[in-house]
Amino acid sequence: MELRKNYFADVRKDDLHEIGQPRPRSDSPGHVTGKTAYFADRNFPGMLHLKMVRSPHHHARIRSIDTSEAEKHPGVVKVLTAKDVPHNVYTILILIQVGPEDETVLADGKVRWKGEAVVAVLAETERAAQEAAAKVKVDYEVLPAVFDMEEALKPGAPLVNEYHGQNYYLYDSGECRKVRFGDVEAGFAEADHVLEQSYQSSPIEHAPTETTGCVVVPEGNDRFTCYTNTQAMFFTLDNTSIILQMPGSKLHFVGGTVGGGFGGKVDVIVEPIAILGAKLTGRPVCFIYSREEEMQISSPRAAEKVIIKDGVMKDGRIIARKVTGYTDAGAYSRHSPYGAQKGAGHYPGPYTIPNVWIDTYCVYTNRTPSSAMRGFGVTIGDFALEVQMDKLARLIGMDPLEFRFINAYRDGDMKAHRQPTEGAALIECMQEASRVANWPVAEKYMAMSSYKNGA
Amino acid sequence: MAIRRGRGVAAINYPTGMNLGGDPTQALVHSTPTGNFMVTLSSVDLGQGMKQIMAQICAETIGVPTDRVVVDTADTDTGPHCMGTFASRGTHRAGNAVIQAAKEARQVMLEVAAEELEVNASDLETDGQGNILVKGAPQKSISIFDVALSAHFKRGRSISGRGMFLIPRSHPEKETGAMKPSTCYAHACTVAEVEVDDETGEVTVLTVKNVFEIGRALNPKMVEQQLVGGSWMGISHALYETTEPYYPNRDHGGTDFNQYLMPGPGDLAETEIIVLERPSADGPYGAKGPGEMCANPQIPAVANAVFDAVGVRIDTLPITPERILRALKAQAN
Amino acid sequence: MALALQTFATVKDANAALKSAGTRYLGGGTLVVRAANEGDVSVSSPVRSTDPALSAIEVGGGKVRIGASVTMAEIARHPELGPLAKAARAVGGPAIRNMATVGGNLFAPAPYGDFAVALLALDAAVGTDNGEMPIETFLVGRDDSRAIVTSVSFTKPDNFRFLKVSRVKPKGVSVLSIAVVLEQAGDGTVSSARIALGCMADRPMRAKAAEKALLGRTLDPDGIAPALAAASEGTAPITDPIASAWYRAEVLPVHLGRLLLG
């Protein structure tokens, strides 16, 4: 890595003792000696293992659940179903007033995705829990499922989630989050070329080497200590408090040393049910995702579909951009309504475009609920935007890098979401990329600046 | 058979934090009797180095070496509230909270030192080595060790501070979408060079040259860790990763690290990282959040390079050999 | 049933134990222990044998006999099994190769079982206490096979070629694998060919049409063209997270061609 100090030399500094210094990491000695304590490195006498009975169907009504054989299985201490969960229907973003509550901790009457948690088995050993889980009998009536976002949005599609009543999230702005800036249709009418293209992704897993999980210990004083690898301590604690209808003062979360997150450990899934198990048995409980669960049950990055329609002039100026984004939330909201909205705030990318129209939808389908991941709401959008930029440049016969200079945002430029640009540095990144990659651009672009009124 | 070469570019920006939900984080700082400093947080270190960076920020602000600072993350019984580690917010939000807390603690520390040295606190400065000096008269000094002892056992002062950093929630306006999604943005531009085997559709990423603007590199070696690992993940997203290879068909999802594809140690592109610094107005010592955006520009850069190499557009991620081969066959017809 | 490992000194006793319900033979652990860890409760009693014959490698008189417990790492470093090293090294990373056995590889479902592909091209004989059978016969019936595999035997090849195609380097699992054993006449034309394919069905299979098309031909682009055209005949490639059946079928001739010309 090289630090190039010639850019922004008037404002950047090397004036500090500790900041800017390559100090060794304080956690690294623990890592290399195997001494760092992750949540699962704590072992408590009498600890129970929690295994989840999961839905084998993408969409089904639950006619009945019979746990009697499982409960009799040697080593089984407790079997939990929906009726055991005090506030079984929840949604994590309710803490920031993003509702409605739309997800069950344990399925109640219906499953909406293959892998959904239905029954929790707590046993003395992992093996006993697995064997008992195999003895839980669930009678399902399979329902039609929908996996394709466009299909899900059509009239007559199977309804994924009754708590929403339609297969999209209803924002205060309606069926999508909207950004309106200038007159996009006038821009298309004026443009020398109009290019509309569609981009698609599929779900992506965070795949941290340490799977999601927690270890819960009843402290004997009606408090519960939860060793967890959540990425958000109070977010998890406060949601747990709601789900278990238990004052937050009874909950003590210890964490902060995590074997990789990448956004995959921001859902509140393992902690509430494990704490409930510890409460109802009085025993320590561990609930740790298997690798298979981490790969297919934990929330992935959402699949997205992005349609971009641009009006571009022969001289390289983009004068109108319309973006329609679809985020595949899967069966439940989790963080997806936020992600789709974050996308609306990100488009049309780091470019100054006078006419912009953005609609972003959060769509429900019968698949594993998606949630946040590194680059949430932006990563796939950037893929679409930057491939589109390449296509536009080639369409008008312009060098793709020079084309970006023409449209790059600079300090003071008004963004589509009506904030003036501050602290821009796209132009300088491109200038340095031009140098380091030996991708020459015209001198006028190398002389540009992100500063207001920069050349 | 032909191995065809191409290159592509992409440029991006990325917001720091989650303004659209409201974004607070708190920190507490206090000294021990011998002048070491505890930073108490509920913020989570995912491996990106939160603990180390908060220690450096606290040390800088107090005026002691980093090894005099201990960071305790994360315990809800002791650590004050943090929204969490996501949205590239950790360093920016928690860092600002730590600065505020450390400043308050520093002020008490200087007041105690002033009493010991019988000067005004405003006339004092720290040397970054654990001493407090009188400005212009460095021979008149006291160690922070002695100041802390005095505070604890003689003067009855708590060398401590509270920090709170809040970005208030921005509610998007219903009709226009007017909003403030972030107060600062990191930037990047990546050029990728690939080879494509036009008989199998296999892509080899030869080089990626990444330029990142991140406000300020608080610890350059740790920044490098994030950026190198992020660049790898970007390439991985471009060419390999998905839990549903036949999306929207739900079948054949991978359940292990053999089936969930990521580049192995034999697939690494020659990776160059250049960092620029345009300090952000509200960042801790000018820092922005680089952790997420560093994995984004490689994806379109690789996609554009594939087109440059073989003349087909793959607009669906991941850009698998199968998708390339199908497109090449369609192009040939 | 809690797990209980049963260990026997002889294969005979282990075979007898395997008649009970809930048993399964434990080789290197890469299949059986993994299944148990992942919650497969159908096996409650893994059975193993410590018979030293299972761990022996015998090479002599142009013949090779490898005990079923011999690991991929042992094959890869054996001085007289040089040509096979590439196929043994194709299995997993270093730790897996220290554990995965020849016997286990014969049972590994696609996309695993790359070494079994090599053994199929070598026309190996698979040994049990009941005698030996051709590997082709063994593979057809392997799902119902209860007798412990004790060895594989084959003639040491002169011209053995092996290719594993994977997405992830250097270790990923197979898109496909190909093993070829060739004999060539003095004029360079192919006098005998055995070609085995991995991932082109649910278990290793022979590309018999391609083998036939190669007879009497020279190993140049024109000479191998008919074999490549016939390579996919009879295949039913798997679709999995690594690749689709369509992709595997498309690139099989490409990779076979490269292996034959390489």
Add this chain to the structure above:
Amino acid sequence: MTKVPVQFTLNGSEKAEFIDSGTTLLNALRDKIGDTSPKGGCHQGTCGACSVIIDGELRLSCLTLAETCNGATITTTSGLAEGGVLHPLQRAFLDTFATQCGFCTPGMIMAAKVLLDHTPNPSREDVVEALSGNICRCTGYEPIIQAVLSAARANSQNAA
């Protein structure tokens, strides 16, 4: 539940325990003996975080039944530092900033140790091959490869 005795040498000291038959070496080490340096990243043999050295060979403790290790000599990452002095590989991982979340680190160090024990002056290709069964999600592998090469250089300088 069948309890079986296991006895082996772990990082130079004798260990003897009664365990449930069928217990993996990983679980025996972590839950019974208290050595949590091997990590359970997958329990499938696909991540390498549980790697240990058994009788000089790299093995996956998640796929090894503990009772098959009777009499064995086992090394884990927690046993590498001698007298508080880090092993050259541990030192190199620190110095080259080759750890981020740290979860894969003990397994990586085990894989690297076996390599250097057999091949003191490895090529980059040797290192890549040696680490090929170990997943890292943070670093992009390059810093780890550099750490192993750097430890090898340090070793050869010490030997010279």
